Amino acid sequence: MSTPEARQFHQDAERLTHDLGHRSLIQKALGGYYKKRDEQRDKFSDWQAARSAASAIKFEAVNHLDKYLVEFAEKLEARGTKVFWASNGAEASEYIASVAANAKARKIIKSKTMTGEEIHLGPALEKRGLEVVESDLGEFIVQLREEAPYHIVFPSMHLSRGQINEVFQKKLHSPRADTPEELTMIARDHMRLKYCEADMGISGANFAVAETGHISITENEGNARLSTALPKVVVTLLGIEKIVPKLEDLALLLPMLATSGAGQAMTGYNTLIGGPRQPGESDGPTEYHVVLMDNNRTTLLANAEQRDALHCIRCGACLNVCPIFKNVGGHSYGTTYQCPIGSVITPHLRGLQSWKHLSFASSLCGASTETCPVKIDLHHHLLQNRRNAIAGKRVWWEKPIFQGFAWFMNQPALYRLAAPMLRLADPVIHAIRGKAFDPARLWTGTRDLPRAPKQSFKEYWKNRHASR
Amino acid sequence: MNISLFIPCFIDQYYPDAGIGMVKILEKLGHRVIYPESQTCCGQPAFNSGYWPEARAVAETMLDAFRDAEVVVGVSGSCGAMLKVFYPELFAGHPRENEAKALATKTHEFSSFLVNVLDVGDLGAEFPVKATFHDGCHGRRELGIKKEPRHLLSFVKGLELIEMAEAETCCGFGGTFSVKFPEISTAMGEVKCASILETGADLVISNDSSCLMQIQGILDRQGKPVRSMHLAEVLSHSMK
Numbered sequence: 001m002s003t004p005e006a007r008q009f010h011q012d013a014e015r016l017t018h019d020l021g022h023r024s025l026i027q028k029a030l031g032g033y034y035k036k037r038d039e040q041r042d043k044f045s046d047w048q049a050a051r052s053a054a055s056a057i058k059f060e061a062v063n064h065l066d067k068y069l070v071e072f073a074e075k076l077e078a079r080g081t082k083v084f085w086a087s088n089g090a091e092a093s094e095y096i097a098s099v100a101a102n103a104k105a106r107k108i109i110k111s112k113t114m115t116g117e118e119i120h121l122g123p124a125l126e127k128r129g130l131e132v133v134e135s136d137l138g139e140f141i142v143q144l145r146e147e148a149p150y151h152i153v154f155p156s157m158h159l160s161r162g163q164i165n166e167v168f169q170k171k172l173h174s175p176r177a178d179t180p181e182e183l184t185m186i187a188r189d190h191m192r193l194k195y196c197e198a199d200m201g202i203s204g205a206n207f208a209v210a211e212t213g214h215i216s217i218t219e220n221e222g223n224a225r226l227s228t229a230l231p232k233v234v235v236t237l238l239g240i241e242k243i244v245p246k247l248e249d250l251a252l253l254l255p256m257l258a259t260s261g262a263g264q265a266m267t268g269y270n271t272l273i274g275g276p277r278q279p280g281e282s283d284g285p286t287e288y289h290v291v292l293m294d295n296n297r298t299t300l301l302a303n304a305e306q307r308d309a310l311h312c313i314r315c316g317a318c319l320n321v322c323p324i325f326k327n328v329g330g331h332s333y334g335t336t337y338q339c340p341i342g343s344v345i346t347p348h349l350r351g352l353q354s355w356k357h358l359s360f361a362s363s364l365c366g367a368s369t370e371t372c373p374v375k376i377d378l379h380h381h382l383l384q385n386r387r388n389a390i391a392g393k394r395v396w397w398e399k400p401i402f403q404g405f406a407w408f409m410n411q412p413a414l415y416r417l418a419a420p421m422l423r424l425a426d427p428v429i430h431a432i433r434g435k436a437f438d439p440a441r442l443w444t445g446t447r448d449l450p451r452a453p454k455q456s457f458k459e460y461w462k463n464r465h466a467s468r
Numbered sequence: 469m470n471i472s473l474f475i476p477c478f479i480d481q482y483y484p485d486a487g488i489g490m491v492k493i494l495e496k497l498g499h500r501v502i503y504p505e506s507q508t509c510c511g512q513p514a515f516n517s518g519y520w521p522e523a524r525a526v527a528e529t530m531l532d533a534f535r536d537a538e539v540v541v542g543v544s545g546s547c548g549a550m551l552k553v554f555y556p557e558l559f560a561g562h563p564r565e566n567e568a569k570a571l572a573t574k575t576h577e578f579s580s581f582l583v584n585v586l587d588v589g590d591l592g593a594e595f596p597v598k599a600t601f602h603d604g605c606h607g608r609r610e611l612g613i614k615k616e617p618r619h620l621l622s623f624v625k626g627l628e629l630i631e632m633a634e635a636e637t638c639c640g641f642g643g644t645f646s647v648k649f650p651e652i653s654t655a656m657g658e659v660k661c662a663s664i665l666e667t668g669a670d671l672v673i674s675n676d677s678s679c680l681m682q683i684q685g686i687l688d689r690q691g692k693p694v695r696s697m698h699l700a701e702v703l704s705h706s707m708k
Contacts, residue, residue, distance in 0.1 A: 018651075362642070406525040
């Protein structure tokens with residue numbers, strides 16, 4: 001039986017693939033991205049060497065996580081940061097809620113954090129009566145629409161200007177706006193007040209520097225900097241894999257993230273957070289917390305074959321080149337992290353048997369592996385997930401098919417009969433193609449089949465030698 | 469050179485002309501062509517579906533078929549990648565791992581073999597047509613083939629090659645993926661075909677017949693007159 005998650009994926013994918021408006025919207029958005037990305041890549045003296053170097057940095061970090069995490073935490077704690085180690089999402093949410101309760105916070109300003117999305121942090125805090133406002137424009141828009149981010153980097157890329165105007169008018173009671181500038185101003189007006197009112201800020205992190213104990217955040221709107229600088233109490237939530245060993249590693253990783261993520265040389269705002277306000281400093285939060293979360297990342301860490309999936313810097317480049325993503329859209333996956341990286345890691349984070357369908361929903365084209373700036377072997381990991389899923393639980397109707405396949409392909413004499421049988425069946429195959437009772441309808445429903453040739457290659461070879 | 473042909477099952481059944489084209493070309497170049505008749509399928513459908521023990525059972529027949537081969541040349545990028553890239557993985561830790569590795573080493577995809585091993589360019593082919601080339605993903609990304617087919621096509625008299633915008637974008641075939649997720653597979657194929665049609669070409673060429681089955685299947689359903697041909701057919705077009 002397929003799982004509810006798989007059924008939902010099939011239904012949504014079916015709907016989205018027929019939505020040609022959606023297809024052209026995404027194609028257009030990504031068309032601009034490809035051009036800018038290529039321009040930036042060309043500015044590297046050797047992009048492939050940069051990929052290898054970036055991959056080596058993350059390999060070192062991930063394979064010595066025990067050492068670097070402790071180093072990172074000690075450096076932060078020395079400057080007065082409270083570090084909390086969370087085994088799972090519930091522990092992380094609980095801790096962040098307790099920080100809010102202790103600070104008697106009521107209003108929270110939040111900058112973009114996919115790790116927060118992963119554990120549904122916003123709704124968890126709202127349930128406790130806290131106001132949570134997303135300050136990243138794209139995140140803010142999807143928050144108003146009460147939907148999940150569509151893409152890990154571009155949360156609202158699926159929306160037209162008209163749809164954004166619509167939700168602003170409805171939820172913010174703003175006047176009609178037609179240009180991106182007008183829409184941005186509406187959001188900004190609304191947001192400025194929220195920054196000033198907020199008594200707590202929450203952020204994610206792009207990198208965590210072990211050597212110096214710094215959180216690195218990279219963004220284009222300045223909202224993360226404001227969200228972590230203005231409120232008295234600030235919390236940063238991050239997955240344990242965000243570690244890099246040295247500060248100088250950022251010199252490579254930040255431009256690579258900007259290039260792969262949005263086709264920029266560098267992202268607009270790059271912030272390093274080293275702790276709360278220090279004696280003699282006049283601004284910054286008085287209380288700073290860092291939540292280091294596992295949430296099954298150590299399951300992936302224990303898997304030597306796929307450990308490199310923890311190299312991911314969440315640039316979203318793999319989504320942007322994935323032909324599946326471009327056709328089914330980000331929401332169909334039903335996951336925080338969309339394909340291909342999402343299809344690789346979600347089975348590890350949330351259970352293989354429930355999420356294995358995502359590993360099968362790939363043509364294994366390898367475009368993602370080719371583009372990944374930290375060289376994660378994405379499409380081969382999908383193959384491994386498939387193998388592990390089937391080894392754990394064979395699909396009852398597939399099992400006899402593949403056993404039969406293996407048996408048949410090992411009977412060359414029987415196999416030789418396939419060609420004349422195919423010729424015999426050919427008129428029938430073509431007469432019933434695409435009909436409700438056509439056994440090949442999964443193919444012929446949308447595509448024609450080739451006609452059977454006059455002779456197979458085996459027959460050609462046999463005849464050729466007979467006539468010589 | 470004694471060249472053993474690797475003719476994947478669907479080429480054998482549906483696209484024998486691609487294999488025949490390859491035979492003509494290799495023989496014209498003066499090589500002895502051998503076809504080990506016990507070969508059937510490389511096992512990729514089972515492998516890609518997660519049924520590795522079943523895939524291995526089929527792959528063992530291939531190891532037997534090509535045990536004594538000097539060099540193996542395959543007419544499909546995808547099945548070639550199965551032998552070259554995935555057999556060592558499929559047999560990792562298995563008693564026949566070394567045999568799998570040996571087969572991987574001596575196996576070549578057809579266009580890569582012609583250009584990189586035999587150092588061939590002009591095959592004397594003539595084919596006046598406006599064509600575009602589709603890079604099969606396995607050939608392109610597992611085997612790193614890109615310039616080889618274009619190099620060979622550049623010598624075909626009368627053939628005008630027009631590159632499509634999405635030459636390297638997957639056609640959506642993906643083996644069992646095409647019937648497990650037909651709606652996604654078809655949408656990907658439609659994007660591919662739109663890119664092909666944009667070039668105004670009358671012929672789409674590839675070194676992978678499985679991609680062409682998908683592309684031609686959609687073009688035919690759309691009633692478009694564009695035809696498809698395997699690279700080996702094009703290169704042997706004017707050969708007897």
